[in-house]
Amino acid sequence: MATLTFPIPRPIHPTGVWGWITTIDHKRIGILYGITAFVLFLTGGIEALLIRVQLAAPDQDIVTPEVFNQLFTMHGTTMIFLAIMPMGAAFFNFIIPLQIGARDVAFPRLNAFSYWTFLAGALMLKLSWVLGAAPNAGWFAYSPLTGLAANPGHGVDYWIVSLMLLGIASLAAGFNFLVTIVNMRAPGMSLMRMPIFTWMTLLTAILIVLAFPVITVALIELMFDRTFGTNFFVVSAGGNPILWQHLFWVFGHPEVYILILPAMGIVAEIIPTFSKKPLFGYPVVVLSGVTISFLGWMVWSHHMFTVGLGPVANSVFTVTTLIIAIPTGVKIFNWLGTMWKGSILLNTPMLFALGFVGMFTIGGLSGVMHASAASDAQQQDTYFIVAHIHYVLFGGAIFGLMAGIYYWIPKVTGRMFNEAVGKFNFWLLFIGMNIAFFPMHFTGLDGMPRRIYTYSSEMGWSFWNGVSTVGAFLVAVSMLIFVYNIAKCWLRGEPAGDDPWDARTLEWSIPSPPPEYNFVEIPVVQDRDDWWAQKRRQVRRAVPVAGGSEDGVEHSIHMPQASYWPFLVSIGLFIGAYGLIFNFAVAALGGVLAMISTYAWSFEPVNEPEETPSH
């Protein structure tokens, strides 16, 4: 096999920090994603606490209005793009290859590229606090707030380029998991035998692949307006700010399902395991997921009911939005049906999963309320919407992801967390979040607009805002407990064993933590809950690896080798993105680095020739 040689030798068995930088092992990348996303989640939490402190009482000026605008913009962008999405990606990375019986993802180096580009985008956004000014136009950055006239600083530019980087990272991951799930399933794992989390990940990957190009175009148009003087959103030239809203929400509503489908998948893994019953109505759950992903493209204008699109548009989008509540409701009944007459074990992951079901249902109900255009006219841009989004994304997505962390941390670390601390963590979080977010329904219906930096004491919103702030701090405390519990589990938890939950899916059939190659033998799947079935019948089915006995088999498994090119491409993109804001020469430099590294990557074989078996 011919290869071009490059001056720097390839890292064959790197260790230490260099090992993490060049790793292409999906499990290590998953851990990197998880830890990075959680740290960023904490920074978004600090921003939220500052918002809550400012709003705790009327007429306060702890932060200036300008900083307040930056806080809510950064909080929203951070939580959606830097916390929930990458936490989902952490699960995709760690769990999906294990659930489908594969040794890695389809494109291991592309996977490393996704992580490093995500980190580049995250750093770019967060650095805006230090390097100049943070963006201040809200997480959906409506035009004309983002135009040069209203927003001459560089905050919006940072927001644009970091979202572009994050989009590239998400697209790369979306392609990778789409191909991995479609093409790398163990023998016998037909689509309708796939674990439900794998199904939801497949749907999420499809949504990412189709939704992110649209926001990319919107970002390009905005960037061209600001940098090259084009007229896309310039009203005096005939431009229409509503175009931004359409492009943003055509992406933005599928994005909502990109955030929630992985959490739904996690919960649908946990509830059957701890109810000791298979998932009730598995085909219906799959079909609901598919329906949600499809209908998710037809509801975007419900974010724009008060824009004035006219009664026909408002009616159509009211109907489609009400329809999408049906498959969502079906899923909730599937989870309830799974628990019906099951022998339920109420441990920490199960509590979080049940918390998800309850809180997501509340968020779903308020969602149905503003699905109606007439009712939404009262609720648009009030704290009622803030309450809704936090019930679906905090009570929903975050609870689901935390349930997943508690459920799979024994697999990731090989160690068990403290169950008592975990339960305390759950109850404090559950109570804290309801104290923080439920009062927002009241203040919202009372007319309190979102995104105001303070309010007069005469408005009558003081009491419930104070309550919300108390709740926010309870949430913060319980997050610290969570960090303590997970860190302690990782460092000195009791050994967990390979299958502590008597679980159903293939990742529990291998050691904890899994070896680098995951499966010594590729499993052969004959059932939907295959690992359960294998345990009940006391048979293990697998395809033995060609060549070598059981003992020597580990040496005959050839895993893809580490590579630093993905890391270098991401650095090139980071420099290029920074240059797009300030200096096109710097942008060109970054582009050249990215291009050279891409070339080197293309010509680098998955394994060095001398390592591949001779043929």
Place this chain on the structure above:
Amino acid sequence: MEQAIPPAAHGAEHEATTTGLNHRKLLMWAFLGSDCLFFAALIASYLVYKGRSVVGPFPQDVFDIPVTSVSTFVLLISSMSMVLAYSALTRGSLKVFRIWILSTALMGMTFLAFQVFEFRTFATHKIEVECAGLEVQELTAIEQKVAEGCAAGVEKVVEQHGLTPKTNLFGSTFFTLTGFHGAHVTIGVIWLLSLFLYSFRRGGVTPERHLDVDLAALYWHFVDVVWIVIFTVVYLFGVFEGFQ
């Protein structure tokens, strides 16, 4: 075709797959699906703003359909030579492969040269008004403005009213859409030239590794198909009456 390759020949990427499709081929199709949405959003932006420009030049002022037809023809023919290149490679004729892949790249470059020429022409677009027998009602708004320069003894007024991305909505949407298509063609040309050069390396491009060329061909055909849409929606609909 895929089954003919020994599975161990090219490392882990050629392992047996669930669908029988190669991972990279599936990736390319997924990418093209994604790219469809990218161009769809750009074309949608163009159509939303069609006829909304406050000042000229407008499509019918600048478009030169015969010239663009030539470049369109060249790009479409390049798809055929791409097919011939791939076919030559799978039949094991590396020399013929080189001829066709190079001519594909050259045709791509010809298209790009036309695009550069077109952008320059638009940017320096001039408006001429004959002052003799002036019928103000028959002039477009921008021509009327130019005609204000007609004074006694002046036969003809010429003013430069170039179209740039800054000029109006038409300029913004047109240059962004066709510019990103041009960027796609540029990447394709670099890819084809890389394959051409790599084919001189022993074992670089071989019939067994035809997938390397197949993927480039898929991309190239896609870029062509997108141009058919752009040429129809932007150029033809922009000029012919009834579509305006």
